[in-house]
Amino acid sequence: MSHTHESTITHLTETEIEQRLKQHGYRLTGPRGAVVEAVLGHTRPFTAEQLVAELADGPEAIGRATVYRTLEVLASVDVLTRIVSPDGHPSYLSGAPGHRHHLLCELCGTTVTFTACPMTDLIAELASDTHFEIRDHTLEVFGICPACQQAGRV
Template identity: 45%
Template sequence: MQSTMTTNASSSPQPSLDTQAWLNSVRAAWQRTGLRITLPRMRVIETIASYRAPFSAEQLYADLCTHSETPGRATVYRTIEQLHASGWLARIHGPVGEEGYVPCHPGHLHHLVCTRCGAVTSFEGCDLDNLLNRVAAETGFSVEGHLLQLFGRCARCQAN
């Protein structure tokens, strides 16, 4: 089985993400917040938008190094952190411990991760209130948030 955190531009697309809309939204958000839109940052987000499966920071940097005018490693890492902190990137945890990122829109999202091709699909909504309340009552833990990822096979991989 291949690792779900290895990115390949030819992997299954993320059906819920319109790449151009994501790029335009990130640029607009950066303009609203006063973050400078530099050529190196644009190269980073354009490369991120081209991925069709979760990617690591090192994978992104390595892919950017194959072109001229490579952004610095610090720019790549800072851009990833800024995008993640503002909700434009989701951190995906693979079934065997690896970690990667996928572009998304800000909000409370959860993810389906294909264990065969690595495709990630976002979905909204979770009806976990009863479970979270029960766990909090049983443990005395004050739940402040949660992360939900489901692993399985996408429709495309099930058909093959």
């Protein structure tokens, strides 16, 4: 059996998310609902601009600023995780952050979330060697998923 503890992303429903927003003192508005719905429509990582585009077409025509603000809110409420790829482009994943890392397919975006973090020992060691107070780390893994390998998209 594996030690990676792959985790299925806990899939929240729209109402659960809206509950959570309320609990944190956020209002439940039309535009916000539309953003939540759009976010739930994605199982793969998406960028803020993608969402802006989708929602600009939609019936409600949500503004750019609102989309960005809502993404921030959703991330702060643990409905979304924001990750940054090595080339510096941020994208969002639905699912709570917490201590989690991701394995992403560079071609199709398929994402596997895992909770095993090999950093604990290293961090302790670095801290005792350097006397840094360690606060954060990045760790994301990139590769090609089996489907893309088979499809010869490599």
